[in-house]
């Protein structure tokens with residue numbers, strides 16, 4: 001039997017870690033900041049996959065990757081051993097989460113059928129709200145809610161469709177693919193609220209909107225009730241004790257270039273990519289839905305947190321996609337608009353062109369690579385709270401308002417631009433037909449002329 005020495009070493013370290021009864025739920029987890037040379041991304045990826053560094057936010061700079069992360073004692077040791085300078089923010093993340101949540105827990109979630117955006121809704125509240133949404137259909141807007149599939153724990157994954165009679169193009173959004181990224185779910189809900197309140201003349205009625213506010217309901221609920229840092233779904237198969245983190249990272253489970261960045265499958269990891277591509281019902285349901293509507297989807301944005309970034313394909317490798325300039329142009333103006341909002345001073349939106357720290361198996365790469373959807377982004381949203389994932393009342397309201405402005409802008413730009421390109425393409429096609437028509441007439445005339453000359457010469 002061939003034994004890969006790296007994998008064997010990985011197994012030994014992982015085994016020892018767990019035998020020492022480390023527990024991600026309860027062990028001290030310090031918030032740190034570090035600037036890591038780009039050449040060290042494999043180190044970073046490895047520490048993430050072993051839960052020593054739980055990367056909350058990353059940003060590429062010229063020669064480095066700047067991260068905010070939750071670091072266990074082993075994570076701090078690993079940074080020291082690799083001679084990577086880092087600063088400890090003196091934030092105990094377990095305490096920070098409690099403080100963040102305590103500050104919003106008593107706020108009302110829904111009043112008279114309207115979401116207050118004073119705190120993150122619980123999943124049952126979201127379902128109650130979605131039940132009422134189709135009643136807001138009008139003569140110029142048809143709203144429906146449908147289940148695109150089931151989660152691992154058998155919950156429906158809901159999608160809201162807001163369609164307009166004359167529109168054909170679809171703007172497709174999802175949120176909550178990672179359980180703990182609550183602001184993304186609230187942003188999707190805010191988008192739905194604004195769309196169903198829009199009047200007849202609003203230009204958002206020019207397109208259809210398909211929005212999945214919570215791709216990973218099991219992980220979302222688990223992050224509320226059990227473990228606030230839950231990223232993955234709740235597939236607990238092959239995740240026996242002493243694993244303290246269970247679930248598959250759905251954004252590493254899509255079937256385009258799955259696993260090419262060499263992640264070993266570690267079932268107790270925050271970045272567990274699953275046993276194979278599309279092993280999880282949630283990623284499969286989302287992929288099937290994207291595929292079903294792909295030919296009409298002009299824009300796909302997968303919303304995450306936290307950071308302030310539009311991330312462009314590819315995420316599986318360092319190389320940007322071929323039309324990155326087009327994607328960059330669309331996102332750049334939207335980022336500039338978002339930066340004009342007051343929520344922004346601490347977090348300037350930026351466009352990041354390609355994955356220096358590869359993350360294969362993302363929904364973004366699948367939409368672009370397998371389905372050929374042109375405008376595809378991961379949008380890292382501004383969140384809040386001391387912990388970073390659990391924004392307070394003011395932060396929720398500022399963030400959703402800011403994101404809505406950016407989304408509306410990029411949607412309008414892409415719809416107009418794509419329409420213009422289609423119109424230009426149609427005109428070019430017509431022109432080329434006309435030209436080739438002229439050539440045909442010319443060539444017929446020339447042939448007749450030559451034939452006439454030939455007959456004349458004979459006679």
Ligand SMILES: [Zn+2]
Nearest residue numbers: 178181304305
């Ligand atoms: Zn995420």
